[in-house]
Amino acid sequence: MAHQAPPAVEAEGIVKRFGPTLALDGVRLTVAPGEAHALVGRNGAGKSTLVGVLTGLHRPDAGTVTFGGEPAPAFGSTAAWQSKVACVYQKSMVVPDLTVAENLFLNRFETGRPGGRLISWPRLRRRAAELLAEYGVSVDPTARAKDLPVEQRQFVEIAKALSFGARLIILDEPTAQLDARGIQRLFGKLRELQSQGVAFLFISHHLQEVYELCTTVTVYRDARHVLSAPVAALAKDDLVAAMTGEATSGTAAWHAPASKVRKDAEPVLRTEGLALDGEFDPLDLEVRPGEVVGLAGATASGNTALGETLAGLRKATAGRITVRGRAVRPGSVPHALDAGIGYIPEDRHLQGLVLDRSVAENATLTVADQLGPWGTVLPSRTREFARSMIASLDIKTQGPQQKVSGLSGGNQQKVVVARALARGPSALIAVRPTAGVDVKSKDALLGVVRRVADEGSAAVIISDELDDLRVCDRVLALFHGRVVATFGSGWSDRELVAAMEGVGERE
Secondary structure, three states: OOOOOOOOEEEEEEEEEEOOEEEEEEEEEEEOOOOEEEEEOOOOOOHHHHHHHHOOOOOOOEEEEEEOOEEOOOOOOHHHHHOOEEEEOOOOOOOOOOEHHHHHOOOOOOEOOOOOOOEOHHHHHHHHHHHHHHOOOOOOOOOEHHHOOHHHHHHHHHHHHHHOOOOEEEEEOOOOOOOHHHHHHHHHHHHHHHOOOOEEEEEOOOHHHHHHHOOEEEEEEOOEEEEEEEHHHOOHHHHHHHHHOOOOOOOOOOOOOOOOOOOOOOOOEEEEEEEEOOOEEEEEEEEOOOOEEEEEOOOOOOHHHHHHHHOOOOOOOEEEEEEOOEEOOOOOHHHHHHHOEEEEOOOHHHHHOOOOOEHHHHHOHHHHHHOOHHHOOOHHHHHHHHHHHHHHHOOOOOOOOOEHHHOOHHHHHHHHHHHHHOOOOOEEEEEOOOOOOOHHHHHHHHHHHHHHHHOOOEEEEEEOOHHHHOOOOEEEEEEOOEEEEEEOOOOOHHHHHHHHOOOOOOO
């Protein structure tokens, strides 16, 4: 009987908590040598936490991890972990201004002679060329990393990981920034490396890529292992059902009641042929008074870029935007504000809040011109305005002067919403408005968006969170920059997720 090689990685009974949050609840995963194994699940399923455990970033609270049949290295032993596993993330980790050779051997340069201090650049470039040739990567070692196409930067990262001895490479959304040709080149290289015994754990929101590249798939849902199965034996409907917990024949969960939007009403927000090269294709969109429209899509679908374009953060390469018939100047946030667009950004910490400033200061950032005569800002008027927003949105705070850094996540998000509503927008654009908040705050925030529409404005929710989209009257699913399906308010989790993942298209 032939000896069977031990798994490239095997994780059993992994438990991981972050405070009161149970991020992994006894999950398991086994990846064979030379296998392309997919790990899929909705946001919050536990995928990223498992990657942290498998790469030595997180110490599990329970469970075991082995590589090639040997126990995982001691926690904190970076070099030992590098010899076992590496992760190539969606956002490239190469240093853009360094050459390929410098990136490959960063922090492990050799000097010209023993005991010397000077780096032998010819030797470095020669070693880099040999390493790249060993794995069939056709990249110039002297080229700057920033000048390489995205997939070539990924090849460099993979070659670097293999040079440490790693035989397991985790690919986290590797196709998010690639076009169709780049994806095929990446997949071709991965298949070559598989033939050399390199194993890949492939994490992606694009399920058709799972069927194209992988032989086995593991599904996590709500921090638990749901199934592991051969890809060829698992129908796409069954895979989506495992991810959502909803059977193919399942009934729809709660949704907004049937829309009362008058279809003959003049649109509040309209786009005509709006496009951004490399992000989303030309889009004609109309949102009427009282309507909440969802733009659903996973990573790289183009929906976030679309929201940022509507808000003036990005400049469209084609088309136009109008609000109540008024044209909005492309790529101008001040003009978008003046035209009546309110914006809730995706990341409240990076784009939404000045953490060391007060609730009042943050809530009134967009209306500073209304807080005093001749361009001045009167503190009394700022506090008065903030108090009205605190009361309207039920923000739990010690008062207008409290720093937002001292608020809970849900209340911080309400401050961001207050700022977006401060000018009484005609059209509210909300990107993942409930990210990182508790269930009670989530319901309150979605209720605010619904109320804005019910009072005669238009609202657009951009998200891949199904609960965010249930409040919508209409949902458009985007995949790789184009609308692939349109749903009324009665969609099922299964059919919407299938459309977002690119395995079910309908217009």
